[in-house]
Amino acid sequence: MSDKPILRYNANERTNHWIVAILFIFAGLSGLALFHPALFWLSHLFGGGPWTRILHPFLGVAMFVFFLGLVFRFWRANFISGNDRLWLRRIDRVMRNEEEGVPPIGKYNPGQKLLFWTLLICMLVLLLSGIVIWRAWFSQYFDIGAIRLATLLHALAAFVLVLSIIVHIYAGIWIKGSVSAMMHGWVSRAWAKKHHELWYREVTREDPPAPGTRKKG
Amino acid sequence: MASQDIIARSATTTPPPSIRQQEEVAKLIDTTKCIGCKACQVACSEWNELRDEVGHSYGTYDNPHDLSAETWTLMRFTEHENTDGNLEWLIRKDGCMHCADPGCLKACPSPGAIIKHANGIVDFNQDHCIGCGYCITGCPFNIPRISQKDHKAYKCTLCSDRVAVGLEPACVKTCPTGAIVFGSKEDMKEHAAERIVDLKSRGFDNAGLYDPDGVGGTHVMYVLHHADSPKLYAGLPDQPVISPLVGLWKGVSKPLALLAMGAAVLAGFFHYVRVGPQRVEEDEHPGAADTSVHVVDPAVHVFDPGKPGAQGEERP
Numbered sequence: 001m002s003d004k005p006i007l008r009y010n011a012n013e014r015t016n017h018w019i020v021a022i023l024f025i026f027a028g029l030s031g032l033a034l035f036h037p038a039l040f041w042l043s044h045l046f047g048g049g050p051w052t053r054i055l056h057p058f059l060g061v062a063m064f065v066f067f068l069g070l071v072f073r074f075w076r077a078n079f080i081s082g083n084d085r086l087w088l089r090r091i092d093r094v095m096r097n098e099e100e101g102v103p104p105i106g107k108y109n110p111g112q113k114l115l116f117w118t119l120l121i122c123m124l125v126l127l128l129s130g131i132v133i134w135r136a137w138f139s140q141y142f143d144i145g146a147i148r149l150a151t152l153l154h155a156l157a158a159f160v161l162v163l164s165i166i167v168h169i170y171a172g173i174w175i176k177g178s179v180s181a182m183m184h185g186w187v188s189r190a191w192a193k194k195h196h197e198l199w200y201r202e203v204t205r206e207d208p209p210a211p212g213t214r215k216k217g
Numbered sequence: 218m219a220s221q222d223i224i225a226r227s228a229t230t231t232p233p234p235s236i237r238q239q240e241e242v243a244k245l246i247d248t249t250k251c252i253g254c255k256a257c258q259v260a261c262s263e264w265n266e267l268r269d270e271v272g273h274s275y276g277t278y279d280n281p282h283d284l285s286a287e288t289w290t291l292m293r294f295t296e297h298e299n300t301d302g303n304l305e306w307l308i309r310k311d312g313c314m315h316c317a318d319p320g321c322l323k324a325c326p327s328p329g330a331i332i333k334h335a336n337g338i339v340d341f342n343q344d345h346c347i348g349c350g351y352c353i354t355g356c357p358f359n360i361p362r363i364s365q366k367d368h369k370a371y372k373c374t375l376c377s378d379r380v381a382v383g384l385e386p387a388c389v390k391t392c393p394t395g396a397i398v399f400g401s402k403e404d405m406k407e408h409a410a411e412r413i414v415d416l417k418s419r420g421f422d423n424a425g426l427y428d429p430d431g432v433g434g435t436h437v438m439y440v441l442h443h444a445d446s447p448k449l450y451a452g453l454p455d456q457p458v459i460s461p462l463v464g465l466w467k468g469v470s471k472p473l474a475l476l477a478m479g480a481a482v483l484a485g486f487f488h489y490v491r492v493g494p495q496r497v498e499e500d501e502h503p504g505a506a507d508t509s510v511h512v513v514d515p516a517v518h519v520f521d522p523g524k525p526g527a528q529g530e531e532r533p
Contacts, residue, residue, distance in 0.1 A: 034326040034349065036471045037228035049327050049347035050368070095488070097495055135350035135363055144359065148462040151354050155466055159474045163481050170485035176496045190497045 005186040006203055016069045017182055023063035024165060030056040031158055057134050064127045071120060077107045078117065082198070084110040104197030111171070118164050125157035225333035227325035239335035243402035244375060244386060245409055246310050247440040248450065249416055249424070250396035253278065253292055253308040257388035257397060261290045264376065264387035284311065286364030289373040290388060293451035297443075309439065309450040310388070310397070313360045313373035315339045317433030320459040321372075323467050324355025330370075337402065337436035338377045343369040355467075357432060357457040375436065405438060412440050431458035 009017070030052045033042035043052040083103035087094070088110045090102050108116070132142050132150035139147060172179045177191040192200035224233045262268060269287035272280065278294040290312035297305045319339045322331040330345035331352060341352070341361070348368035352361040361370045376386035384390070385399040398408060409426045416424035425444025428434050439453070447453040 036475055037230055037326070037328060038475065040228060040326065040328055043347075049345070053347040053349045095492065097492055133350070133354075135348065135353075136368065139350060139353075144354070147354055148460050148466075151351070152462050152466040155471070155474075159478070162478055166478065166481040166485065170482075170488070173485070174489060174494055176494050188497060194497050195495075 003189060005188050006192050006200075007185050008181040008187045008192075009185045011185065013070075013073055014182055014185055016066060016073065020063060020066045020070060023059055023066060027056060027059035027063050028158075028162060028165075030059060032162075035155065035158070054136075057130055060126060060130055064123050067119070067123050074108075074116065078113045080110060080113055082106065084113065099194075105199075106202070107196055107199040109196070115164055115168055119161065122157045122161040122164070125153055126161065129154040129157065222335035223332045224335045225319070225322055226329050227322045227331040228328040235335075237335065241337040241402040242375075242380060242400065242436060243337065243405040244315075244389060244397060244399045244437045245405040245440065246437065247396045247398075247409075247412055248307065248309055249412070249421070249440060249442050250394050251292075251308045251310065252394055252396075253294060253306070254393060255280075255292050256391045256393060257310055258288070258290055258292060260387040260391035261373070262288070264379070265289065265374070284360065284362055284372075286362045286366070286369075286371040289313070289371065295449060295451050297449050305442075307442075307450050309453060311360075311451065313339065313375070313437065314358050314432070314457075315373075315375055315436035316357075317435065318459065320355035320357050320432070320463060321352035321361055322355075323459060324351040324463055326351055334377065336380065338375045338380065339436075340374050340377050341370055341372060343367075343371070346370050355459060355463050357454060357459055373437075402434075402436065409438065409440050416440070416442060427453070429454075429457050431456050 026046075029042050030046050032039045033046070033049075033052050034040075034056070040049075043049045046052040046055055083105055086103045087105055091111070093100065093102050094109075094111075129150035131138050132146055133139060133154060142150070172182070175195065177187055177195075181187045181191075189200070189204070192203065222234050222237055222239060224235055226233055267287045267289065269281055269285055272282055274280070275282050279291065281288050281291065284291050290310055293309050293311050295307040295309070297307050299305055315338055317337065319331070319333060321341075322333060322339065325331045326349060327345050327347045330342055330347065331339065332342060333339050346369045348363060348370070350361075350363050350370070352370050353359075353363070361372045363370050376384070376388075379386060389397045389399040398405065400408075406426065406428070413424045413426060421442045423445040424440070424442050427439035427441050427444060427447055439447075439450075441447060441450065443449050447455050
């Protein structure tokens with residue numbers, strides 16, 4: 001077996017991911033500034049309250065647009081399938097770093113897949129409700145009842161999104177090798193086999209079985 | 218009646234100065250005495266240096282058509298046919314009600330942009346306003362307006378500047394029929410009670426005071442001939458309350474949400490402390506015996522997630 005690493009994310013995918021991540025940080029911090037008085041000081045990062053109010057929706061729309069890019073790249077790999085239900089039932093073992101009885105899974109584990117769909121729903125709710133409460137451009141077209149509902153849904157979806165991203169970031173810290181997979185794209189074969197065995201087999205099946213021959217000194 | 222004390226402040230979670238006991242003020246608008254002359258509108262725009270656009274006629278006497286950032290009070294005219302088939306011309310001076318429990322203040326995210334004085338006046342501080350429009354979302358009376366010129370919210374101040382130096386609001390001073398009066402809230406209630414007795418003796422059995430409990434009472438009150446049906450008066454809400462959606466949005470849910478976010482971060486930290494990271498041991502690596510530095514083959518296989526068949530493969 002070859003020991004050359006596997007490309008998990010190509011440069012376009014990585015760039016797209018980090019653009020969304022950066023926009024999430026800015027949209028998230030500016031949104032949290034308006035979320036609760038305890039966090040209003042965050043508005044200073046954006047040049048004060050009015051600038052926070054002006055920038056937040058544009059950051060949000062940009063985040064949504066680039067997130068759509070990720071959706072188009074990854075949605076096919078995110079259907080719950082095969083061993084996923086069993087994996088979810090054994091989530092407690094996964095959480096304890098135990099491998100006994102945890103079934104092999106594909107390119108994404110079911111946690112990642114659920115995260116994907118949760119993010120997509122949150123992003124859609126945030127976009128649609130955000131348009132309704134975007135006072136400078138669109139609010140005049142909506143009834144006050146719709147605006148009140150949209151305001152509530154916007155805060156709720158933002159809350160779920162932030163929680164999901166906290167889980168997402170922690171998973172990256174916890175599972176060593178996944179941040180570098182998104183940073184420079186490569187994962188070791190051992191990593192792929194350990195965490196995404198079905199994907200590993202899928203990828204290596206097409207590999208030319210010529211150990212050593214391609215190695216350059 | 219002057220007051221320096223601010224007893225409520227938007228986006229502020231600590232107690233306001235509340236040692237001094239100060240008398241609450243109120244403006245009483247007697248719709249039964251109003252002749253619809255609009256002198257109050259003119260006085261408002263004169264005193265506050267507001268000059269709204271002339272606008273267009275929409276087939277009613279309402280002019281301008283609606284409240285705006287430059288029109289803080291507006292006479293609304295309603296033609297009402299009563300049960301006897303007689304026409305009644307109901308005229309209501311619309312504007313901020315200065316609620317005891319202001320929905321605008323509750324919704325505002327900017328500290329100090331909306332304040333409530335100890336005398337009951339609810340005031341917007343445009344210097345702290347960020348222009349988000351949450352006050353509009355919170356208001357049960359549809360009063361605040363965001364200016365398209367400066368993106369700040371405006372509404373009636375109850376002439377807080379005049380009241381602070383012992384003067385009555387400009388609209389009160391100018392009203393030629395005495396339909397608008399101003400004083401302590403207790404005195405205004407007493408005055409209204411006399412008016413209501415008089416109106417009932419003249420056949421308006423449902424005459425009454427509009428000082429709705431749902432928002433804790435208001436510091437602008439109406440005497441209505443038809444207090445049983447305030448909505449006759451150009452949609453004055455029968456039972457105004459801060460919308461439960463706003464209550465849910467601004468109530469206990471947000472501190473809880475913040476707590477949950479913090480708890481999630483802590484949960485991650487302690488998971489790391491107790492369970493630890495997942496590392497791939499190199500001896501799990503099939504080819505790990507060879508520890509020499511290897512050069513990555515530039516022709517390495519690229520996996521395309523766009524190609525089908527990445528999942529569902531059964532373990533042999």
